[in-house]
Amino acid sequence: MKPKVLLVEDEPALAGALADNLEGEGYAVEVAPDGRAALERWVAWHPDLVVLDVMLPGLDGLQVCQKMRAQGQTTPVLFLSARGAPEERVEGLKVGGDDYLAKPFHLPEFLLRVKNLLRRRAETPRAVYEFAGHRVDFRAWTAYLQDGRKEALGEREMAILRLLIERAGEVVSRDEILDRVWGQEVFPSSRTIDNFVVRLRRLFEPDPAHPVHFHTVWGVGYRFTPQPEFKSETTSLKEPT
Amino acid sequence: MKPKVLLVEDEPALAGALADNLEGEGYAVEVAPDGRAALERWVAWHPDLVVLDVMLPGLDGLQVCQKMRAQGQTTPVLFLSARGAPEERVEGLKVGGDDYLAKPFHLPEFLLRVKNLLRRRAETPRAVYEFAGHRVDFRAWTAYLQDGRKEALGEREMAILRLLIERAGEVVSRDEILDRVWGQEVFPSSRTIDNFVVRLRRLFEPDPAHPVHFHTVWGVGYRFTPQPEFKSETTSLKEPT
DNA sequence: GGGCTGGGTGACAGTTTTGTGACACTTTTC
DNA sequence: GAAAAGTGTCACAAAACTGTCACCCAGCCC
Numbered sequence: 293m294k295p296k297v298l299l300v301e302d303e304p305a306l307a308g309a310l311a312d313n314l315e316g317e318g319y320a321v322e323v324a325p326d327g328r329a330a331l332e333r334w335v336a337w338h339p340d341l342v343v344l345d346v347m348l349p350g351l352d353g354l355q356v357c358q359k360m361r362a363q364g365q366t367t368p369v370l371f372l373s374a375r376g377a378p379e380e381r382v383e384g385l386k387v388g389g390d391d392y393l394a395k396p397f398h399l400p401e402f403l404l405r406v407k408n409l410l411r412r413r414a415e416t417p418r419a420v421y422e423f424a425g426h427r428v429d430f431r432a433w434t435a436y437l438q439d440g441r442k443e444a445l446g447e448r449e450m451a452i453l454r455l456l457i458e459r460a461g462e463v464v465s466r467d468e469i470l471d472r473v474w475g476q477e478v479f480p481s482s483r484t485i486d487n488f489v490v491r492l493r494r495l496f497e498p499d500p501a502h503p504v505h506f507h508t509v510w511g512v513g514y515r516f517t518p519q520p521e522f523k524s525e526t527t528s529l530k531e532p533t
Numbered sequence: 534m535k536p537k538v539l540l541v542e543d544e545p546a547l548a549g550a551l552a553d554n555l556e557g558e559g560y561a562v563e564v565a566p567d568g569r570a571a572l573e574r575w576v577a578w579h580p581d582l583v584v585l586d587v588m589l590p591g592l593d594g595l596q597v598c599q600k601m602r603a604q605g606q607t608t609p610v611l612f613l614s615a616r617g618a619p620e621e622r623v624e625g626l627k628v629g630g631d632d633y634l635a636k637p638f639h640l641p642e643f644l645l646r647v648k649n650l651l652r653r654r655a656e657t658p659r660a661v662y663e664f665a666g667h668r669v670d671f672r673a674w675t676a677y678l679q680d681g682r683k684e685a686l687g688e689r690e691m692a693i694l695r696l697l698i699e700r701a702g703e704v705v706s707r708d709e710i711l712d713r714v715w716g717q718e719v720f721p722s723s724r725t726i727d728n729f730v731v732r733l734r735r736l737f738e739p740d741p742a743h744p745v746h747f748h749t750v751w752g753v754g755y756r757f758t759p760q761p762e763f764k765s766e767t768t769s770l771k772e773p774t
Numbered sequence: 775g776g777g778c779t780g781g782g783t784g785a786c787a788g789t790t791t792t793g794t795g796a797c798a799c800t801t802t803t804c
Numbered sequence: 805g806a807a808a809a810g811t812g813t814c815a816c817a818a819a820a821c822t823g824t825c826a827c828c829c830a831g832c833c834c
Contacts, residue, residue, distance in 0.1 A: 378639030385645040391632070398619030404626040404717075411709070431703045433750050446791055447752045484793055486811060493812095501812095510801065511810070687780050725782055727822060742823095751790060752821065 294320040294475070295410050298339035300330040300356065301372070302348050310343070310402075317403060319410075327351025331359060338458065339367065341410055346373040346384065354387050361388040368409040372397070421457055423518040424505065426496055430454060435495060443495060448473060452488050456506070456516035465513040489514055535561040536651045539580035541571040541597065542613070543589050551584070551643075558644055560651075568592025572600060576672055579660065580608065582650055587614040587625065595628050602629035602713060604671075604692050607699060609650040613638070627717045662698055664759040665746065667737055671695060676736060684736060689714065693729050697747070697757035706754040730755055 297319045301307040304325075311321045322337060324330040326349050334342065342360070346353035357369050371384040371392045381392045391405055419431040425438035433450055435443045445453065451473040456464060469485055489508075493500040507515045538560045542548040545566075552562045563578060565571040567590050575583065583601070587594040598610050612625040612633045622633045632646055662669045666679035674691055676684045686694065692714045697705055710726055711719075730749075734741040748756045 378642055382639065382641045382645060385642065385649065390649060398623065400623045401619055401626065404623060408626065408631060411712075432756060433704050433753065444750070448792070480793055481795085482810085483795080483812090487793080487813085490812065508811070689781065721781085722783055723821085724784075724823090727824085728782080731823065749822070 294318060295341065296320045296322070296337065296339040297406065297410075298322055298324060298330065298333055298337065298342045300324045300327070300342065300348065300353065301345045302326060303345075313399060313403065314406065317407070319406075325349075327353070327356045330356050334360060334367070341368050341370065341406065343370045343372060343406070344389075346371055346375075346380070354383060357384075357389055358387045370405060370409055424496070428453065428457070437495065449488055449491060452485070453492060456492075456514060460516050460518055463509045463512055463515045467513075469513065535559060536582065537561045537563070537578065537580040538647065538651075539563050539565060539571065539574055539578065539583045541565045541568070541584065541589065541594065542586045543567055544586075554640060554644065555647065558648070560647075566590075568594070568597045571597050575601060575606075575608075576660075582647065583608055583610045584647070585610055585612050585630075587612055587616075587621070595624060598625075598630055599628045599716065602692075602716065603688060604695065606692075606695065607713060611646060611650055629713065629716060664698075665737070669694065669698075678736065690729055690732060693726070694733055697733075697755060698759075701757050701759055704750045704753055704756045708754075710754060 295318075297314050299307060299311055299314065299321055301310065301323065302325050307323050307325070311323055314321045322333055322339070324333045328351055330342070330344070330348075331351075333339070342357075344353040344356060348356070351359075353371060353373075357371075360367065360369070368390045369388065371381075371389045372395055373380060373384070373392070374395045381394075384392045390409055393402060393405060419429060421428045421430070427436040428434075428445075429436070430450065433445050435445055437443060452469060455469060455472050466482065466485055470479065474480060489506055490500075493503050493506050496505055497503050505517055507517060509515050536559075538555050540548060540552055540555065540562055542551065542564065543566050548564050548566070552564055555562045563574055563580070565574045569592055571583070571585070571589075572592075574580075583598075585594040585597060589597070592600075594612060594614075598612075601608065601610070609631040610629065612622075612630045613636055614621060614625070614633070615636045622635075625633045631650055634643060634646060660670065660672050662671070668677040669675075669686075670677070671691065674686045674688075676686055678684060693710060696710060696713055707723065707726055711721070715721060730747055731741075734744050734747050737746055738744050746758055748758060750756050
């Protein structure tokens with residue numbers, strides 16, 4: 293899956309240009325025009341890197357970074373600032389920024405620094421997920437099943453699994469899966485997604501015909517549930533023996 | 534254990550001052566006055582971070598960094614340079630540098646950036662690595678195989694081996710191998726990496742056709758596993774942590 | 775210079791993954 | 805109920821990717 297970059301910049305022209313360039317490098321980009329929007333997108337989207345302008349209307353960049361760090365998140369942050377005063381740079385690094393670049397900057401340098409910071413993404417510790425006795429290692433692209441089997445995961449397989457797990461408990465629509473996993477350009481047939489879900493069920497479900505973890509939400513998409521819970525509202529309708 | 538910083542700077546006054554400050558921050562510091570000495574100390578001492586002046590007598594900083602990267606080493610590198618031209622910064626980042634600071638710089642900023650870079654990696658690279666009865670000596674570019682044979686390793690061969698070993702258990706993508714071993718500018722064909730892996734397998738795998746250590750991760754890259762893992766289908770014993 | 779040696783390339787033959795269409799089956803809607 | 809819409813599965817084709825091999829090239833050491 294493409295690395296996700298959250299770009300926080302209030303000047304539309306610069307924001308647009310940077311976004312284009314980042315997209316050209318193969319990143320998924322979202323733009324937030326101010327601090328509040330930045331925090332909101334950050335929580336909702338879980339970007340892999342935040343590019344943060346220091347001067348912003350309302351909440352400034354430093355405060356945004358501080359807020360994020362206060363929540364124990366280690367998402368790398370690259371500061372951008374018009375004033376390149378050393379004291380300010382130090383401020384930025386002190387509140388937990390990982391890099392600091394003064395405007396106006398050299399575009400290739402910016403892109404390289406972004407790439408550098410993202411390189412660390414693979415090293416995040418939160419790469420193993422466990423549920424119902426299975427263990428999925430996203431770094432090793434491997435699933436250790438409950439029964440001890442070890443299975444290698446394909447790229448798409450992993451992407452879908454990761455997406456569903458990230459949204460555990462929520463319904464993820466087919467459209468969104470298509471968007472996230474395949475990108476806007478490609479449109480595989482609807483059967484394709486099903487196929488992958490089938491495979492996931494075969495791997496993780498005790499009884500693939502009666503899924504406990506990978507629920508189908510009719511007319512919309514799928515929902516992943518770590519624990520086979522019995523929610524009164526949903527199960528009361530029909531329960532086959 | 535104190536983080537080890539190798540400071541490569543030919544001007545004695547500056548070198549002394551920086552060394553003092555770094556030591557004041559609690560790092561163990563060694564100083565190398567030129568490129569050749571830098572490589573020598575690097576091999577012998579295995580620092581956790583290299584602070585590298587770009588302009589050096591003889592071998593310049595960029596070349597030093599390139600040499601280190603060509604050996605698959607991922608030790609973070611912080612470049613220092615009198616000329617802050619953007620093109621030069623980009624050069625530095627391209628050969629695998631992790632950060633770039635223009636002289637004259639603000640001391641607190643320097644110290645913060647050092648701290649930042651050290652935050653990344655805790656594990657110290659080892660000079661000699663053993664697995665499955667083989668022993669690899671990265672200093673001597675030599676592998677002592679399980680059966681007693683002794684094999685010389687080429688530079689690239691070593692670089693890839695080292696990179697994979699540093700990331701043991703993790704998938705290392707082809708892109709990343711290219712980046713770290715060859716640098717951003719060179720693009721050897723995709724077959725090239727395969728070839729080296731083939732060679733590594735021939736050396737270290739009991740049965741090269743069914744690799745136990747150098748796994749292919751389809752569509753992405755390779756993964757090194759020190760311990761031969763149990764085959765999936767048969768046993769349901771206990772799992773590695 | 776002439777033969778090594780380590781690196782790098784292109785071709786080719788596998789492999790594995792991904793995507794598709796057909797078809798049966800379920801759930802909704804009317 | 806019956807028609808319509810949406811899903812689960814399967815076999816199979818199309819792509820994409822990897823393992824090898826023979827071979828080329830550039831330094832390097834006599």
